[in-house]
Amino acid sequence: xxxxxxxxxxxxxxxxxxxxxxxxxxxxxxxxxxxxxxxxxxxxxxxxxxxxxxxxxxxxxxxxxxxxxxxxxxxxxxxxxxxxxxxxxxxxxxxxxxxxxxxxxxxxxxxxxxxxxxxxxxxxxxxxxxxxxxxxxxxxxxxxxxxxxxxxxxxxxxxxxxxxxxxxxxxxxxxxxxxxxxxxxxxxxxxxxxxxxxxxxxxxxxxxxxxxxxxxxxxxxxxxxxxxxxxxxxxxxxxxxxxxxxxxxxxxxxxxxxxxxxxxxxxxxxxxxxxxxxxxxxxxxxxxxxxxxxxxxxxxxxxxxxxxxxxxxxxxxxxxxxxxxxxxxxxxxxxxxxxxxxxxxxxxxxxxxxxxxxxxxxxxxxxxxxxxxxxxxxxxxxxxxxxxxxxxxxxxxxxxxxxxxxxxxxxxxxxxxxxxxxxxxx
Numbered sequence: 182x183x184x185x186x187x188x189x190x191x192x193x194x195x196x197x198x199x200x201x202x203x204x205x206x207x208x209x210x211x212x213x214x215x216x217x218x219x220x221x222x223x224x225x226x227x228x229x230x231x232x233x234x235x236x237x238x239x240x241x242x243x244x245x246x247x248x249x250x251x252x253x254x255x256x257x258x259x260x261x262x263x264x265x266x267x268x269x270x271x272x273x274x275x276x277x278x279x280x281x282x283x284x285x286x287x288x289x290x291x292x293x294x295x296x297x298x299x300x301x302x303x304x305x306x307x308x309x310x311x312x313x314x315x316x317x318x319x320x321x322x323x324x325x326x327x328x329x330x331x332x333x334x335x336x337x338x339x340x341x342x343x344x345x346x347x348x349x350x351x352x353x354x355x356x357x358x359x360x361x362x363x364x365x366x367x368x369x370x371x372x373x374x375x376x377x378x379x380x381x382x383x384x385x386x387x388x389x390x391x392x393x394x395x396x397x398x399x400x401x402x403x404x405x406x407x408x409x410x411x412x413x414x415x416x417x418x419x420x421x422x423x424x425x426x427x428x429x430x431x432x433x434x435x436x437x438x439x440x441x442x443x444x445x446x447x448x449x450x451x452x453x454x455x456x457x458x459x460x461x462x463x464x465x466x467x468x469x470x471x472x473x474x475x476x477x478x479x480x481x482x483x484x485x486x487x488x489x490x491x492x493x494x495x496x497x498x499x500x501x502x503x504x505x506x507x508x509x510x511x512x513x514x515x516x517x518x519x520x521x522x523x524x525x526x527x528x529x530x531x532x533x534x535x536x537x538x539x540x541x542x543x544x545x546x547x548x549x550x551x552x553x554x555x556x557x558x559x560x561x562x563x564x565x566x567x568x569x570x571x572x573x574x575x576x577x578x579x580x581x582x583x584x585x586x587x588x589x590x591x592x593x594x595x596x597x598x599x600x601x602x603x604x605x606x607x
């Protein structure tokens with residue numbers, strides 16, 4: 182499976198009478214985009230704003246972050262099973278608007294939503310402060326339940342990203358990067374002396390607004406399975422969850438998974454990157470046992486020498502993480518796990534809710550309980566008053582001057598367990 186990503190740098194977004202891309206600027210007819218999104222009967226109103234790097238702007242509560250992309254050639258369309266038909270993606274060419282994103286916000290869906298500061302100390306902890314963000318503020322009609330509210334905002338963000346991506350369909354990309362994964366037989370013949378490595382991607386699927394969708398299917402209703410890494414790059418996996426902002430995998434994270442990127446860089450040189458195994462994170466013990474059994478069985482079937490496992494979330498999913506690690510190691514396959522820590526504000530508490538001696542190679546993305554001070558901003562897009570109730574906040578987090586005292590947990594992507602952040606420890 183071979184996919185070419187055509188990268189089109191976007192340095193600014195400006196409102197105009199016609200939506201188009203000229204040079205490195207995206208011009209947007211915001212009324213046209215709003216009309217495009219208002220087809221959903223559950224939406225009461227849409228407003229659109231732009232937040233640029235360095236602005237004294239705060240976006241909260243953030244539901245999702247999405248990078249605009251469009252299929253130029255090959256099978257399917259981006260976000261298959263959600264915005265388009267269920268057709269396998271991950272091949273051909275896809276154009277990408279680099280340097281910008283769609284950010285969705287509005288009235289809070291679930292309490293585990295967070296903050297993007299475009300400047301100040303909070304900006305240092307989130308990768309999204311470096312992007313030009315088109316912010317879609319989505320207000321639902323009165324009386325809908327939380328799950329309908331979540332779906333409404335999720336689909337609005339994807340539609341906005343697809344709309345913007347389509348502006349680049351006929352543009353010649355400045356840079357084209359190629360990713361190719363061979364079949365099991367082909368890769369063994371091509372790289373007979375390289376260690377075989379698989380990536381186990383754990384997806385948040387605990388329900389109660391903790392959901393991830395694969396080709397439009399809620400992953401908690403699926404058994405672990407194997408996908409090509411390039412399928413992620415076409416939006417086969419999208420975020421639908423409201424887990425703590427610091428370690429949520431937004432749709433942007435899935436599209437730009439750094440574990441996949443790093444494995445491709447070493448593919449055919451230092452290792453043979455065989456496949457991605459996606460698995461779910463469950464609530465009940467029987468489900469955890471079933472999924473971890475299947476995950477270890479699949480990597481054994483692939484006959485790999487090593488596995489990287491990344492987690493999403495914390496607490497209950499720590500058990501899924503350790504089960505996956507322990508069962509894969511028991512089959513003689515080396516593992517490295519990527520997680521973050523909830524070690525208390527002083528960093529002295531146990532970092533994970535579960536542990537095992539087989540988990541002896543661990544990468545941490547930082548301590549989410551660390552307390553930070555966020556200064557007031559000149560502009561807030563969304564609703565700043567939720568600072569006291571979102572995960573990581575507490576009564577009195579929001580000060581009268583607009584500053585916020587909270588745990589690092591409130592910052593989107595601050596301790597992301599794909600390593601898409603700047604924190605770690607030794």
